[in-house]
Amino acid sequence: xxxxxxxxxxxxxxxxxxxxxxxxxxxxxxxxxxxxxxxxxxxxxxxxxxxxxxxxxxxxxxxxxxxxxxxxxxxxxxxxxxxxxxxxxxxxxxxxxxxxxxxxxxxxxxxxxxxxxxxxxxxxxxxxxxxxxxxxxxxxxxxxxxxxxxxxxxxxxxxxxxxxxxxxxxxxxxxxxxxxxxxxxxxxxxxxxxxxxxxxxxxxxxxxxxxxxxxxxxxxxxxxxxxxxxxxxxxxxxxxxxxxxxxxxxxxxxxxxxxxxxxxxxxxxxxxxxx
Amino acid sequence: xxxxxxxxxxxxxxxxxxxxxxxxxxxxxxxxxxxxxxxxxxxxxxxxxxxxxxxxxxxxxxxxxxxxxxxxxxxxxxxxxxxxxxxxxxxxxxxxxxxxxxxxxxxxxxxxxxxxxxxxxxxxxxxxxxxxxxxxxxxxxxxxxxxxxxxxxxxxxxxxxxxxxxxxxxxxxxxxxxxxxxxxxxxxxxxxxxxxxxxxxxxxxxxxxxxxxxxxxxxxxxxxxxxxxxxxxxxxxxxxxxxxxxxxxxxxxxxxxxxxxxxxxxxxxxxxxxxxxxxxxxxxx
Numbered sequence: 001x002x003x004x005x006x007x008x009x010x011x012x013x014x015x016x017x018x019x020x021x022x023x024x025x026x027x028x029x030x031x032x033x034x035x036x037x038x039x040x041x042x043x044x045x046x047x048x049x050x051x052x053x054x055x056x057x058x059x060x061x062x063x064x065x066x067x068x069x070x071x072x073x074x075x076x077x078x079x080x081x082x083x084x085x086x087x088x089x090x091x092x093x094x095x096x097x098x099x100x101x102x103x104x105x106x107x108x109x110x111x112x113x114x115x116x117x118x119x120x121x122x123x124x125x126x127x128x129x130x131x132x133x134x135x136x137x138x139x140x141x142x143x144x145x146x147x148x149x150x151x152x153x154x155x156x157x158x159x160x161x162x163x164x165x166x167x168x169x170x171x172x173x174x175x176x177x178x179x180x181x182x183x184x185x186x187x188x189x190x191x192x193x194x195x196x197x198x199x200x201x202x203x204x205x206x207x208x209x210x211x212x213x214x215x216x217x218x219x220x221x222x223x224x225x226x227x228x229x230x231x232x233x234x235x236x237x238x239x240x241x242x243x244x245x246x247x248x249x250x251x252x253x254x255x256x257x258x259x260x261x262x263x264x265x266x267x268x269x270x271x272x273x274x275x
Numbered sequence: 276x277x278x279x280x281x282x283x284x285x286x287x288x289x290x291x292x293x294x295x296x297x298x299x300x301x302x303x304x305x306x307x308x309x310x311x312x313x314x315x316x317x318x319x320x321x322x323x324x325x326x327x328x329x330x331x332x333x334x335x336x337x338x339x340x341x342x343x344x345x346x347x348x349x350x351x352x353x354x355x356x357x358x359x360x361x362x363x364x365x366x367x368x369x370x371x372x373x374x375x376x377x378x379x380x381x382x383x384x385x386x387x388x389x390x391x392x393x394x395x396x397x398x399x400x401x402x403x404x405x406x407x408x409x410x411x412x413x414x415x416x417x418x419x420x421x422x423x424x425x426x427x428x429x430x431x432x433x434x435x436x437x438x439x440x441x442x443x444x445x446x447x448x449x450x451x452x453x454x455x456x457x458x459x460x461x462x463x464x465x466x467x468x469x470x471x472x473x474x475x476x477x478x479x480x481x482x483x484x485x486x487x488x489x490x491x492x493x494x495x496x497x498x499x500x501x502x503x504x505x506x507x508x509x510x511x512x513x514x515x516x517x518x519x520x521x522x523x524x525x526x527x528x529x530x531x532x533x534x535x536x537x538x539x540x541x542x543x544x545x546x547x548x549x550x551x552x553x554x555x556x557x558x559x560x
Contacts, residue, residue, distance in 0.1 A: 022303075022354065085306070132353050140353075153345065156295055160349045163296050164303075171300065205453045208326060209460060212297065216468040219292040227285050 019168040021081035033257075034076035034134040039143025041254045042131050045261060049127035053120045059112065060275050062119040064268030068261070069126045076134030086129055090122050137161040146245050151235040159222075170214060174207045282471065287338040289469050294330045294342030299350030301326055306351040324401075325453035327374045328394045332458050333465060333474060336378025340371040365408055368501035372494045373401030384462045384474055387455055394454040398446045406438045408502055 034042070049069055056062055073083075132140065141154035182203065185195040226232075234240040301323030327343030344367045352363060377397025381389050410430060466473045 152291075153349075156345050156349045157353065159292065160296065160299055160346070160354065164300065164350070164354075167296055167300050201448075205325070205449075205456070208297070208453075209457060212293075212326075212329070212457070212461060213465055213468065215293055215297055216289075216465050219289045219296070220469050222292060223285050223289045226288070232284060232288070 016172070017081070019165055019172075021079045022168075023165050024079045032075055032077050032134065034072060034130060035136055035139075036253060037135075037257055038248055038250050038254045039135055039139045040146055040248060041250065041258060042135060043143050043147065045257075046127050046131040048261075050124050053123040056120070057116060058272045059116060059119070061268050061272035062116060062123065064271060065265070066119050066123050066126075068264050068268075069123050069130065073126050073130045073134070076130045078129055078133060082129060082133055086125060089125065090118065142245060142248060145241065146248060151241075155235070163218075166218075167211075167215070171207065171211055174210050175203065178203045178207055282335050286469055286471060287335055290330060290334045290338040291342040291345075293469075294327050294339040295346035295349070297326045297330075297346075298323065298343040299346030302347045302351040303354070324374075324398060324450045325394070325457065327370075328377055328397060328450065328454050329457045329461065331374045331378025331397075332381045332384050332390060332393065332454070333461060334378075334469070334471070336375045339378060340374035343374055344368075344370045365405075365501045368497050369401050369404040369408075372404065372497050373397045376400055376494060382475075384458050387459060390458045391451050391455050395442075395446055395451045398450045399442055402438055402441050402446070404498055404501065406434050410434050411502060 049065070053062065053065060056065075135143070137160075138158050141157040144157070145151065145154040182199075185199055186192050187196045305323060327339050330342075331339040347370065348363055348367060374397055377393045377400075380393040380396065384390060463473045
């Protein structure tokens, strides 16, 4: 049973699938309502929804906030794989407590505190998913740069989103060529399964040898291109930073988002007080 | 070119980019592939640590270490939207120290024994620091730690067991063996791609041979900072617990929310003002 389950999970998570999901997450949603917001507004919004829920103990209020954050995440068109990892994370943190407590003769009363904890964790991590994967990576990097994060970090974010699809494709090609040349052991029986697993791990590790060499070439090209444009001087120059960040503007759209958030939060407070 | 400073700033950036993208890719996989258990021993592909270790042994250790730590945060935390805030700092610092120290220890990458020893030492160092932070966390969070019978023993036992498990299984299988496999093969082949001379006894990365007192002191200070950050993150949680009773009164709570809203409006207006100013400046230009 367990083996079947793990096999079906491995089938779902092929490299192709992961690549598509990450690509979709990074580039597929430039046109969503969330992605068009100013990154600074979203980061402040995240500070609110990432901290305040920890202070709350009111179930109604928490459910209202959860609905709002869930709506935002829906509007941001988060990729299913990321949502799945999120659900797994929330469940592994608190959800299993619920099942365990029910198993040990818990009742409706034990559900409430666990529910509160689950809601808190869910709101906070959903807000972080919305902000960090709903935003266009370049805009996110600019927003972080505006708040004084090191230039290296914002460069890494922009670069990572661009290089990841290429790297994944290359890794997959290398893996496939190894598989074509090698003979995989048979998967029969327990010892066969273990041998097959060892073979897989070995191939993955060996595949990093050509990958390291290729990526070394590629990173030299990248850095030389950066140097041609004067990247290292630009990174420490205030004038350049100001020019880079001048594209960030707060417009009507952002004010509408702020207004909706504030109204919703106050509305939820009102509801939780009356109930 | 100076014999000691044999690596330029842009080559350091190359190593940083290389280490970041490869280790980031690997951590992305480990984040998505579930680990599986055999009895009480947990096998996880948790450690693709051999990638940054190989790079740290072949190139400049500091750039490789910082690149790996950044890569982990960017690829597996920010990209998947699982950024944990201040607690991530602990992982960042322990990872940097572990890889850096391992990279500094190797003088001749062709010496397989030295490579094996350095890689497993780096791994043990990183795991050990994480383990100490975990124990300290429990010890400080539970004020009467010694008073609860059996608690200290159980914490030491579980943490120690996890530590041994990680070192013996993940450490040897996914960290030491691949590093020993990759380093001698890549040695002399990958350096010219970045325009560097291979490392040997005469041509060591910046600084003197092996570990210096300065590097060790830096590692200790970094570890202290990591412990501090982690404990701060924890105490933030307990602060929240403490404030929960305060938040029960709804008026105080509404005042708090209003204050937060005012703060948000203030910050936004500041952003707006700033952007207007930049526009004005651009208009003048």
